[in-house]
Amino acid sequence: MQADAEFVARDPAAHPPALTPIYKTSVFRAPHRPLLSLENSLSEVTGPVFGQNELGPLDADLVLNYARDGGAPIGERIILHGRVLDGSARPVAGALVELWQCNAAGRYRHRNDTYDAPIDPNFGGCGRCVTDAEGRYAFRTVKPGPYPYRNRVNDWRPAHIHFSVFGSGFAQRLVTQMYFEGDPLLRHDSILHTVADPAARERLVALLDLNASVPLHTLAYRWDIVLRGSRSTLFENRLQGN
Amino acid sequence: MIPRDALGYLPETPSQTAGPYVHIGLIPKQAGFDIFDNNLGEAMVAPATLGTRIRVEGRILDGTGALVRDALVEVWQANAAGRYAHPADRQDGKETDPCFRGWGRTGTDFATGIWAFETIKPGPVAGRAGHRAMAPHLNLWIVSRGINLGLSTRMYFGDEDAANAADPVLNIVEQPERRKTLIARPETRDGKPVYVFDIRLQGEGETIFFDI
Numbered sequence: 001m002q003a004d005a006e007f008v009a010r011d012p013a014a015h016p017p018a019l020t021p022i023y024k025t026s027v028f029r030a031p032h033r034p035l036l037s038l039e040n041s042l043s044e045v046t047g048p049v050f051g052q053n054e055l056g057p058l059d060a061d062l063v064l065n066y067a068r069d070g071g072a073p074i075g076e077r078i079i080l081h082g083r084v085l086d087g088s089a090r091p092v093a094g095a096l097v098e099l100w101q102c103n104a105a106g107r108y109r110h111r112n113d114t115y116d117a118p119i120d121p122n123f124g125g126c127g128r129c130v131t132d133a134e135g136r137y138a139f140r141t142v143k144p145g146p147y148p149y150r151n152r153v154n155d156w157r158p159a160h161i162h163f164s165v166f167g168s169g170f171a172q173r174l175v176t177q178m179y180f181e182g183d184p185l186l187r188h189d190s191i192l193h194t195v196a197d198p199a200a201r202e203r204l205v206a207l208l209d210l211n212a213s214v215p216l217h218t219l220a221y222r223w224d225i226v227l228r229g230s231r232s233t234l235f236e237n238r239l240q241g242n
Numbered sequence: 243m244i245p246r247d248a249l250g251y252l253p254e255t256p257s258q259t260a261g262p263y264v265h266i267g268l269i270p271k272q273a274g275f276d277i278f279d280n281n282l283g284e285a286m287v288a289p290a291t292l293g294t295r296i297r298v299e300g301r302i303l304d305g306t307g308a309l310v311r312d313a314l315v316e317v318w319q320a321n322a323a324g325r326y327a328h329p330a331d332r333q334d335g336k337e338t339d340p341c342f343r344g345w346g347r348t349g350t351d352f353a354t355g356i357w358a359f360e361t362i363k364p365g366p367v368a369g370r371a372g373h374r375a376m377a378p379h380l381n382l383w384i385v386s387r388g389i390n391l392g393l394s395t396r397m398y399f400g401d402e403d404a405a406n407a408a409d410p411v412l413n414i415v416e417q418p419e420r421r422k423t424l425i426a427r428p429e430t431r432d433g434k435p436v437y438v439f440d441i442r443l444q445g446e447g448e449t450i451f452f453d454i
Contacts, residue, residue: 173316176258
């Protein structure tokens with residue numbers, strides 16, 4: 001095992017704790033005992049490797065990937081793009097980025113979603129891509145609507161898109177949610193507020209990016225994702241380039 | 243866009259729960275629709291994969307003992323020779339297996355709460371420098387509604403007593419009783435090895451979760 005591949009420890013302040021009573025489901029799903037800290041071995045610094053060749057040509061285009069007979073989903077068309085970086089601001093190339101979301105009305109295509117807003121026949125709600133050499137990803141989709149859920153009786157999720165990201169090692173595995181700049185529901189959302197630090201919450205909010213929009217066709221939002229960095233250990237078994 | 247700290251480092255993107263509809267993005271078939279030609283993580287083993295075929299299955303229980311029926315579980319494991327399909331694994335004398343990626347994902351069943359992988363038994367992997375080899379194990383990662391940051395644990399095999407007793411990770415668990423929460427019970431079903439591994443998120447018999 002080479003020391004140069006180890007990941008830096010997660011900063012607990014960057015993440016929500018397991019137990020966050022404002023988000024009620026967490027109360028019985030949070031471990032009571034402390035996590036056991038484990039120095040990285042091969043099991044943690046390795047992880048599955050994905051290739052562009054495993055994906056279909058429309059996988060990153062949610063406007064087209066479930067559209068039937070030339071139809072299109074209803075809703076605000078957006079491009080969603082950004083970079084996957086590590087803690088040293090290096091691009092993470094070859095990262096599998098997957099996302100899922102509800103439609104413009106706030107309804108998920110899922111057998112357990114009983115919200116009475118309609119399913120969109122031309123919208124599935126999932127996509128995926130692999131980052132390029134600069135760590136860039138890009139999707140096209142429609143902006144999701146807000147969505148009520150059972151927490152407090154009048155809780156509504158802000159418009160959000162779920163993201164799942166793989167880095168180079170399984171210890172970098174991350175699932176999160178992306179929100180949209182200026183949404184007034186952000187002030188009220190119990191799940192976003194499981195993250196205590198306001199600056200950390202800000203990092204989950206995508207910004208309107210007019211430069212990346214397509215005039216007369218599609219608006220754009222930009223959101224960068226940061227995975228854990230690796231240690232650049234100067235002295236352990238050997239001196240390393242920094 | 244993301245402010246760097248005083249040393250120029252970027253803070254990690256905060257985690258958020260995967261929510262109850264994680265299947266839409268990661269296992270669309272379980273959500274109830276078909277969209278991708280290639281469903282990643284669905285099948286771990288091909289006919290040409292080397293190693294002993296095993297089934298691994300279990301349930302996830304919350305702090306009241308109720309089944310968690312909406313969780314997603316991913317596994318990451320070495321091949322039969324004890325090597326990971328990743329460029330950072332440079333162990334000498336162990337071959338890669340082109341027919342085994344070592345990664346799979348599945349959901350707990352909405353009715354029974356059972357998750358399962360059809361895979362192969364991994365070989366032992368080298369430990370950190372200066373440590374003993376690690377006993378055969380699966381690395382598991384669990385997300386669901388109500389879990390704010392994915393939970394990492396390991397599953398060891400109940401028929402590997404000698405290797406488990408020498409495992410450098412099991413041995414850092416201070417309380418011997420807690421080590422048992424990481425060891426799957428071996429069974430034989432229709433002549434095939436099955437390992438049963440229940441995960442208890444909270445309370446009595448709470449599974450050990452790692453900060454990796």
